Amino acid sequence: MPSTAKRLAQVASHISNAQTLVSNNNITYHDLNPTVFLPRAAAIEPKAPAIVHKSSTGRDIRRTYQEFADRARGLAYFIKLKCGNGNIGILAPNTPLPLEVFFAQVLNRIKH
Structure with a gap:
């Protein structure tokens, strides 16, 4: 053995x-490093559930790690176009959006 x-x-x-x-x-x-967590999780288990959220209308919002990573990358591109390399702030309810913004900003910081 x-x-x-x-x-x-x-x-x-x-x-x-x-x-x-x-x-x-x-x-x-x-390392619990946010710069590698999401890309690594999406590479290892792309179809695994990453986000499950009950919306205010009672609908379940579900995203896989691949979908989560894709949304974060898209948002990172948008933030970089609109805000450049500066800091951003977000005021949002407890939804998947703040999590996606966090990882988008992390991705923006490591792409330079």
Whole structure:
């Protein structure tokens, strides 16, 4: 029976930086970095549910990681066109929009 580290390495082999994690003998460590979270999640499980929100009309809003990443990229492009590279602020209800704006602004910051 393979060791735990070998089994985890096999499971994590589809992750782009899995070899780095294994070579550091710290396979459970991963930065909680918003610049890599959404693209990584969309690459690994594009059809997995990322957002489930009940709207004020009672309708469920559901988005997969791929849809979430696509919307964030589109919003990032729009924000960059309209606001440039400056800071932005948002006042919004508890909906998926603030989450999408957060990741859009993160994407704008790392594209330069």
